[in-house]
Structures are given as structure tokens and as C-alpha cells.
Amino acid sequence: MYNTYMIRYGEIGLKGKNRPAFERRLMDNINRALRKLGASRVLRVYGRILVESEAEPARVLDILSKVFGIVGVSPALRLPLDEQAICEGALATIKDAAAHVLLPAGEALTFKVEARRSNKQFPRTSPELNGLIGGYLLDNFPGLQVDVHTPRIKVRVEIREKNAFVYADDIPGVGGLPVGVSGKALLLLSGGIDSPVAGWMAMKRGIEIEAVHFYSFPFTGEKSLEKVRDLCRILTGYTARVKVHVVHFTDIQKEIQKNCPEELRVTIMRRMMFRLAARIADMREALALVTGESVGQVASQTLESMRVINQVIDIPVLRPLVGMDKLEIVGRAQSIGTYETSILPYEDCCTLFLPKHPATRPRLEQALEAEQALDIESLLAGALEKTVVEDIQQPIF
Amino acid sequence: MIERQVYLDNSATTRPYPAVTRAVVEAMEEHYGNPSSLHKKGVEAGRLLSQAREAVASSLGVSPGEIVFTGGGTEAINLAIKGALPGRRGRHVVTTAVEHPAVLNALGQLKEQGVEVTVLPVDGQGVVDPLQLQEALREETYLVSVMYVNNEVGSVQPLEEIAVVLAAFRKGGRKLLWHVDAVQAYGKLPVQPGLLGVDLLSLSAHKVHGPKGVGALYVAPHTQLHTLVAGGGQEHDRRSGTENVPGIAGFGLAAAVIAGEVREAAGKIFLLKKTLVDGILAAVPGAVLNGPPCCRENPCCAPHIANLSFPGLRGEIVLHSLEERGIYVSTGSACASRKNPGSHVLKAMGVKGDLLEGAVRFSLSPLTTADEIDYAVEQTAAVVHELYALYGVRP
Numbered sequence: 048m049y050n051t052y053m054i055r056y057g058e059i060g061l062k063g064k065n066r067p068a069f070e071r072r073l074m075d076n077i078n079r080a081l082r083k084l085g086a087s088r089v090l091r092v093y094g095r096i097l098v099e100s101e102a103e104p105a106r107v108l109d110i111l112s113k114v115f116g117i118v119g120v121s122p123a124l125r126l127p128l129d130e131q132a133i134c135e136g137a138l139a140t141i142k143d144a145a146a147h148v149l150l151p152a153g154e155a156l157t158f159k160v161e162a163r164r165s166n167k168q169f170p171r172t173s174p175e176l177n178g179l180i181g182g183y184l185l186d187n188f189p190g191l192q193v194d195v196h197t198p199r200i201k202v203r204v205e206i207r208e209k210n211a212f213v214y215a216d217d218i219p220g221v222g223g224l225p226v227g228v229s230g231k232a233l234l235l236l237s238g239g240i241d242s243p244v245a246g247w248m249a250m251k252r253g254i255e256i257e258a259v260h261f262y263s264f265p266f267t268g269e270k271s272l273e274k275v276r277d278l279c280r281i282l283t284g285y286t287a288r289v290k291v292h293v294v295h296f297t298d299i300q301k302e303i304q305k306n307c308p309e310e311l312r313v314t315i316m317r318r319m320m321f322r323l324a325a326r327i328a329d330m331r332e333a334l335a336l337v338t339g340e341s342v343g344q345v346a347s348q349t350l351e352s353m354r355v356i357n358q359v360i361d362i363p364v365l366r367p368l369v370g371m372d373k374l375e376i377v378g379r380a381q382s383i384g385t386y387e388t389s390i391l392p393y394e395d396c397c398t399l400f401l402p403k404h405p406a407t408r409p410r411l412e413q414a415l416e417a418e419q420a421l422d423i424e425s426l427l428a429g430a431l432e433k434t435v436v437e438d439i440q441q442p443i444f
Numbered sequence: 445m446i447e448r449q450v451y452l453d454n455s456a457t458t459r460p461y462p463a464v465t466r467a468v469v470e471a472m473e474e475h476y477g478n479p480s481s482l483h484k485k486g487v488e489a490g491r492l493l494s495q496a497r498e499a500v501a502s503s504l505g506v507s508p509g510e511i512v513f514t515g516g517g518t519e520a521i522n523l524a525i526k527g528a529l530p531g532r533r534g535r536h537v538v539t540t541a542v543e544h545p546a547v548l549n550a551l552g553q554l555k556e557q558g559v560e561v562t563v564l565p566v567d568g569q570g571v572v573d574p575l576q577l578q579e580a581l582r583e584e585t586y587l588v589s590v591m592y593v594n595n596e597v598g599s600v601q602p603l604e605e606i607a608v609v610l611a612a613f614r615k616g617g618r619k620l621l622w623h624v625d626a627v628q629a630y631g632k633l634p635v636q637p638g639l640l641g642v643d644l645l646s647l648s649a650h651k652v653h654g655p656k657g658v659g660a661l662y663v664a665p666h667t668q669l670h671t672l673v674a675g676g677g678q679e680h681d682r683r684s685g686t687e688n689v690p691g692i693a694g695f696g697l698a699a700a701v702i703a704g705e706v707r708e709a710a711g712k713i714f715l716l717k718k719t720l721v722d723g724i725l726a727a728v729p730g731a732v733l734n735g736p737p738c739c740r741e742n743p744c745c746a747p748h749i750a751n752l753s754f755p756g757l758r759g760e761i762v763l764h765s766l767e768e769r770g771i772y773v774s775t776g777s778a779c780a781s782r783k784n785p786g787s788h789v790l791k792a793m794g795v796k797g798d799l800l801e802g803a804v805r806f807s808l809s810p811l812t813t814a815d816e817i818d819y820a821v822e823q824t825a826a827v828v829h830e831l832y833a834l835y836g837v838r839p
Contacts, residue, residue: 265764304834 048139049104049122052111053214054096057118057222065228070096073116073225079287080110083441092207099125108218113285115251117220121203126211128169133176134183136213137202141184141191144200144215157194158184162204169206176204224253226286231255232335232365233328235320236275236291241339241368243278243385244376248367249337250286257331258289259324261296277388279439284384288440292327295433296320299426306420310406313347314414315421317356322427325360327434335363341376342369351408358411448770450816454651455595455628455749455807456774461653461701464694468655471690479687480676489689496696500647500660503703505636512661512682513692517627517648518546520661523683524623524644525550525589527669531619534586536560540572540601541792542594547625548788551589560584569736570599570793571744578609581620585613588622592629596789596805597735598749600633607640621667627651627659631702631810632710632748643667649691653809654698658691701810709810714740714747716808716817721750723821728828730755730839734795734803748808751790753799754828756837762804765827771820774805 056073074089074096081087084107087100100107104122111120124136137160145156162176171179180202185191205212234246236258246256260275272293279289299319307315324336340348347356357364368376380386406413451459460468471492477485479493494508501508514520525537525547539551541563551561562580564572572590581588588610590601603624610622623644626635631652637645645662649655663669663682675684721738725731732753736745754762759775766773786800795803806820832839 265766265768266761268760268764268767301834 048143049124050099050101051123051125051212052098052100052107053121053123053212054098054111054117055119055121055217055220056096056116069116069225069228072227073114076116076225076227076287077111077114080114081107084110112218112221114225115221115223115253115285116225118222119217119220121214121217123212123214126213128166128206128209128211130171130179133204133211133213134180136211137180137204138184138187140213140215141188141200141202144202145188147216148199150199155192156190156200157192157198158200158202159193159195159198160184160202160204162206164206166206166208176206180204221251221285223251226250226253227255229253229255231257231331231333232337233292233324233331233333234258234337235324235339236260236278237339238271238275238278238389239339240380240386240389241341241376243282243339243389244379244383245337245339245365245367246282247285247379247383247385249365250282254335254337254365256282256286256289256337257333258291259327260291260293261320261323262293263297263300264295266297266300274388274391276437276439278385280442281384281388283439283441288438291437291439292331293435293437294323294327295430295435296323299430302421302426307417310404311409311413311417313405314352314355314409315417317347317352318359318414318418319423319426321356321360321364322423323430325362326427326431328362335365336360337365337367339368340366341371341373347405349407351410352406355409355411355414448819450771450820452806452808452812452816452820453772453774454809454812455805457650457656458653458809459811460650460655460694461698464654464697467697468690468694471693475689475693479689480678489687492689492693492696493687496692496699499696499699499703503630503635503699503706504638504645504662506638506662509680510663510665512663512679513687513695514659514661514683515688516657516659517625517646517651518659519683520646520648520659521546521623521625521627522550523661523669523672524646525554525587527672527682528587528621528623528644529668529670530559530586533584534619536562536582536584537587537589538562538564538577538580538585539589540564540566540591542566542570542572542596542599542789543589543591544595544625544627547589547591566599566792568793569744570594570597570789571736572601574602574605574609577606578613581609581613583618586620588620589625590622591625591627592635593626593633593746593749594735594789595628595749596787596803597751597793598628598746598807599736600629600744600746602743603640603642607642611641628746628749631698631706632713632746634706637662637664644669649695649698652698652702653811655691655694658688658695660695705810710747713808713810713812714745716812716814717747717750717806719814720806720808720817720821721752723817724752724824727821727825728754730832730837731828732799734790734793734799750806752804752806753795753802754804754831755798755802755839756835757802757828757831759802759804761831762802762824762827765831766804766820766823769823769827771823774807775803 078089084102090097126132126136160177160181162173164173200215202215229252232249232254234256236242250256262272279291282289303312303315475488475492477489479490497508497511501511537559555561564576566572593600614620621643624642626645627648629635630647643664647660649658671682673684678684678687718738721733734751734753736742738745763773763775790800
């Protein structure tokens with residue numbers, strides 16, 4: 048029944064001079080997200096963003112619930128400036144809203160009408176409208192009761208220049224900042240549970256993400272790569288497209304396996320990954336790396352390890368999961384929809400070369416010494432040369 | 445340079461014969477009628493159906509009326525196992541530890557309904573002992589399900605001896621149905637249910653260069669079978685639903701090839717398999733053949749499946765390394781995860797540890813060439829030597 052969606056976007060309002068740019072980005076992102084629904088319009092009117100769409104409201108709301116920067120959405124009816132139409136629209140709206148209210152037995156359904164008239168040509172004042180519409184609802188919807196202080200349902204009516212809008216529900220959005228306003232970063236995407244969540248959290252802060260995946264065929268197979276593509280596809284629900292740089296990592300792993308002491312292999316492998324990621328970031332004008340690391344989960348994620356691994360690059364590394372427990376990460380992965388894919392059992396390159404006893408507190412000198420055996424420059428160049436970029440687009444259905 | 449492709453995963457599925465593909469397309473484009481329709485279009489489609497039925501029946505040496513087309517091998521197996529009527533006293537089933545999951549899991553469902561299931565062990569070759577089968581039979585046994593050729597290691601079960609055991613058991617007037625899962629045997633070994641006294645026998649089209657999504661169940665005359673899919677009464681009321689005419693037409697063509705040349709093809713494939721197994725065992729130290737020894741005198745050795753392990757190496761890595769060189773094989777089991785306990789077939793045969801994780805299955809078809817086998821031997825040896833060096837394995 049709804050044909051219009053009123054978008055609230057709290058945090059953007061705080062950004063002073065940047066506001067128009069932020070709003071434009073948010074509108075672009077909404078537009079792109081809604082493209083697969085066919086004809087929809089995104090407009091900025093009366094100092095807010097309106098979406099007009101004739102598509103199934105549940106689908107529109109589902110898509111809008113994934114656009115970063117949206118704090119809340121109210122599905123609304125856009126009506127002609129006609130008293131009877133407004134009253135009927137208010138009735139339809141309260142019926143729909145009432146269907147979602149869980150009422151304790153014996154309690155009456157309370158409501159209030161909140162009318163605002165910015166179009167002073169309209170013959171009724173706001174208080175008159177409140178009374179008129181409230182009376183119509185009481186007459187036509189048995190069991191309602193007015194409560195102006197703490198109503199269960201607020202029916203809002205806005206009288207604008209050309210149209211009236213009626214709405215009741217305010218559905219919370221995902222919040223954050225519109226993707227793209229904070230620049231670009233490169234996500235190290237493994238296929239596990241953590242890294243897609245880290246990417247999602249970075250995107251939530253307005254960061255545009257490109258992904259890098261280290262592929263070790265034949266030590267891992269096409270299925271593990273397809274899993275990474277599937278994870279990117281899920282992330283496109285929040286950002287329309289994700290480019291993934293598939294780095295040919297096999298030769299580097301073989302060289303490490305052949306030449307470096309077993310307990311340091313993971314450390315050195317991570318150092319190589321960081322070096323490669325930093326170079327790709329540089330080429331792609333990304334300003335930071337994003338990883339799914341948390342402190343203390345596994346051997347490579349102790350602070351000692353992080354320091355030794357981080358030492359090879361000089362761009363910032365964002366670790367959005369650093370403050371989260373494993374259970375929180377799993378919960379977030381489930382809510383954003385990546386969990387089921389992440390737990391598919393195809394192994395990534397890290398697990399296949401895992402030594403039995405990796406060093407948990409490697410020292411920098413050890414790592415530097417172990418790397419003496421590698422021709423790092425030519426290994427990096429070789430891996431980058433065989434890197435393939437895939438552009439993962441939002442599925443069209 | 446055109447990259448070389450050697451497909452040795454024919455027990456997973458096969459590449460359809462070009463004639464099969466053409467038959468499927470033609471059936472979809474020209475003969476799209478419903479075989480139940482009374483007009484010309486329906487009659488045309490019905491004719492394709494009966495031609496295919498005759499071809500499949502003749503490849504088994506049975507009558508067309510005994511063939512029920514299904515939506516694949518798994519469905520045929522489910523129809524056999526769940527459709528077999530227990531009669532008044534029946535509540536016991538006998539099977540083997542190395543059956544396909546379609547059999548084992550269908551029996552698992554019967555078990556939930558109170559049916560008792562005896563699972564016979566196998567020896568190191570993956571072969572069941574007919575005497576143990578004889579001992580397992582009871583008054584209440586109403587169904588025996590034994591596969592013909594095992595899909596993972598290529599062991600051939602002693603069906604002729606089992607036929608003797610079951611015939612003796614039935615002599616006392618006891619009713620018992622015998623189901624044979626012949627999915628992997630079809631097209632590679634003679635499959636003649638009539639000669640053995642088999643009541644139910646399942647087949648799949650896509651393992652013999654036919655299309656996917658089609659299978660068949662042979663049902664011996666006078667066998668009482670419960671219907672699982674009720675509806676319009678197609679397939680002699682045993683499997684309702686509008687017939688998959690294109691798929692069945694393709695199956696018919698593949699079956700016609702089988703009827704013509706099984707023995708000849710089997711001999712040729714066996715020699716290729718022997719070249720492959722002997723070649724790899726000679727060139728790769730530590731390599732182990734899981735399953736029946738590969739020699740012509742061994743009746744337990746299927747001509748087209750070889751399961752090999754390389755100690756210290758995980759099957760998946762060998763698989764992907766061969767893939768890199770254009771050779772497609774599979775791991776002994778379909779498992780991809782470390783959590784997976786490994787192949788139930790290899791475990792039943794007593795394979796342990798390293799060898800269990802390292803199993804790789806090569807499976808051949810009548811289309812496999814000697815050239816391809818030479819290439820596979822050479823590349824397998826190269827790949828395994830390289831991986832041994834990388835992982836420091838010294839077999």
C-alpha cells in the first residue's frame with residue numbers, strides 16, 4: 048500500500064559544510080541500491096530524502112535497511128490535498144501499524160494524531176486536523192483510545208505544498224555513514240568468519256571497500272575462491288559492487304615453505320600479504336588496509352605478532368573487530384548474512400601450511416633474519432603480475 | 445596452445461555423447477508433447493519414450509515393461525528401498541558397509557520407522573563375504589541391498605554367489621526382495637538382473653554419458669512395490685509425473701551404446717586402468733592402491749575405478765595440483781573439511797590415518813584414451829614428487 052518512504056539520516060546532519068556532499072552520496076547510494084526494483088525515484092524535498100516506489104514495501108524496506116547512513120525509514124502514503132483522502136489514508140495506516148503492535152490482553156490500543164501544516168493555503172489548521180482525523184479514526188476503527196502523552200501509535204500527517212503525507216511506523220535503519228564519504232580502503236578477505244564482518248564495519252563508517260584475496264591454487268581450489276566471490280556478493284547488498292583482487296600467492300607460499308623455519312612461516316606469510324596489500328592499495332589509491340584481526344584469538348594475532356607483521360608497511364591498518372569477542376563477531380556475521388557462507392568447509396591458504404607450533408611471540412630480528420632467504424622483491428612482483436581483478440556486482444534479482 | 449584436458453572423474457559424472465546432447469535438444473525442440481496427450485504431438489513423445497525404454501531394457505536383457513524411469517539413480521534407489529513392501533512379518537534388512545549414501549541414508553530412514561538393519565562388513569578389498577550374508581538372513585528379512593560395483597574403490601561384489609545364497613533362502617517359500625545398486629557397474633560390466641534373480645536394480649544415465657536427472661529402476665515381474673510419487677499414474681503407476689522425455693530420450697541413446705559394446709569396452713578400459721595403476725605405483729614411491737588389486741584374474745576388480753593414496757599428502761592438494769595440469773580426478777570421498785571423518789568405504793576396508801586423508805580416485809570411461817592415461821601417469825608422478833619435496837615427505 049505504501050508508495051513513499053521518508054528517510055532519516057541523523058549523523059550526516061552533524062557534518063556542517065559537508066552536508067550537501069554527504070546527502071548527494073547517500074541519495075546516489077540509495078538510487079543504486081534500488082535500481083534492481085525498476086522505477087523508483089529518490090528526491091530531496093523539504094530538507095529530507097524521499098523515496099517514491101511502487102514496488103512491494105517489504106522489498107523496498109529490506110533494501111533500504113542495508114544502506115549505510117540511513118537512521119530510520121517511515122513508509123508513508125502520498126495523498127492529494129483532500130480531507131477525505133487524508134482521513135482514509137490515516138485509517139489504512141493505523142490499521143497496518145496496529146497489525147505490528149503486540150498488545151497485552153485487556154489493554155486498549157492507544158494513539159494520537161500529529162499533524163503539521165507547512166502549506167498555509169490548506170484550509171484547516173494543525174489542531175483542527177488532529178481533531179478531525181482523530182475523530183474519523185475513532186469512528187471507523189473500534190477499540191482505539193486516544194492518549195496524547197504515551198500513545199502506542201503516532202499517526203503523523205504532513206500537509207505540504209502539493210501533497211499530504213501520512214505515516215506511522217519508524218523503522219530503524221542500519222546507521223553509519225554513506226559508503227564513499229570516507230575514502231577507500233583495501234580489505235584482506237580470507238573467506239573466514241571475521242574478514243567479511245570487518246569489511247562491513249569499515250563500510251558502515253563510510254569507507255569504500257576493495258577486497259584482496261590470496262589464492263593458493265593448487266593448495267586450495269576453485270570452490271574456496273567461489274566462496275570468496277559469494278561473500279563479496281553478499282557485501283554488495285550494502286554497497287552495490289565490490290572489486291576483488293585475487294593475488295596468486297602459491298609461489299610465495301612454496302618459497303616460504305622451502306626456505307623459512309617452520310615456526311615463523313605464518314609470521315612471514317602475513318608480512319608478505321601485508322606488503323602485497325599495501326602495494327595494491329597504493330595502485331588503487333586506497334588509504335588504509337582493513338583486516339579481520341582481533342587481539343589474542345590465534346597465534347598471528349598477538350600484539351607481538353601484529354607489531355612484527357605491521358612493520359613492513361607504512362599505511363594505516365584498520366582492525367574494526369579488535370574490540371569484539373568471537374561470539375559478537377559470529378552474531379554480527381549472522382545478522383549481515385555472511386555467516387552461512389563463511390562456515391562452508393573449503394580451506395583457505397592459511398590453514399593448509401599451518402605449522403604445528405607457530406611462534407606466538409615472534410621477534411622482529413627473527414623475522415628479518417628468516418626473510419634473508421627470500422628474494423622478496425621478485426616474489427612480490429611475480430605475485431602482482433599474476434593478480435586478477437574481478438568486479439563483483441550486485442545480483443540483478 | 446590449447447590447454448590439455450584429461451577427464452578422469454567419470455564415476456562422478458560423464459560427458460554426454462554428442463548424439464545424446466542432440467537427442468535431448470531435438471526432443472525439446474520437436475517432440476515437446478506430453479506422452480499422455482491424445483494428439484500427434486503426444487504420440488510422437490510417447491514413441492520416444494518407448495524407444496528409450498526398449499533400449500534400456502535390452503541393455504539389461506529384460507522386457508520394457510520392467511523398466512521404471514526415475515529422476516536419477518538416487519531416486520531409483522529410494523524407490524527400491526522404501527517401496528519394497530515388508531509383507532506381514534518383514535522387519536529386517538541386510539546391506540553392506542560400502543553402499544552409496546543413497547542406500548545407507550534411505551535405510552537410515554527405515555530404521556527410524558522401526559526396521560532393523562544389518563550392515564555387513566567388507567574385507568580389505570572392499571568385498572563382502574556371501575557366507576556372512578547367509579548368516580545374517582533371518583525369518584523377518586524382507587530386503588537385501590548389495591551394490592554391484594563400489595563407487596569409491598571399484599570393488600565388485602560377488603553377485604553370483606549371493607544369488608545362490610538368496611535362491612536357497614527363498615526355496616522355503618520365504619519372500620525376500622533383492623535390490624542391486626548397479627549405478628557404477630552399468631556400461632562397464634554385464635548387468636543382467638534376470639539371470640541373477642535380482643528383483644530391483646537401479647541405474648543412472650549420467651554415469652554412462654547420458655544426461656543428468658534421469659535414472660531407471662528395473663522391477664522384476666510380480667514384484668510388489670509401494671509407490672512413492674503419487675499422481676497421474678505414469679510409469680505403470682510406479683512413478684507419477686509427466687515423463688522427462690528429453691532426458692529419457694538421451695538415456696535411451698546412451699543405453700543403446702551399452703547394449704552394443706559392454707564387453708569390448710570393459711576390456712579396453714581395464715587395460716588402461718592397469719597401465720595407470722602400474723605406472724603410478726612404479727613411478728611414485730609410497731603410493732598405495734586402495735581396494736582390489738588390479739589384475740584380470742581378480743573378479744573383484746572393476747575395470748574403471750582406481751583409488752590411490754599418497755602418504756603425507758592430502759587428497760585435495762593432489763587433486764588441485766593435477767587440475768592445474770588439466771587432469772580432473774576426485775578425492776576418495778566427497779569431503780572437503782578436516783572435521784569430516786573421512787570416507788566410510790575406506791574406513792570399512794580398514795584404511796587408516798594418512799592413507800585415508802590422501803585418497804584420490806581416478807575413474808575411466810569408454811572414451812578414455814591410452815594417450816590420456818600416459819599423460820596422467822606422467823603428471824601424477826611429477827606432481828607427487830614435487831609435493832613430497834615441498835612437504836618434506838620421505839616415503
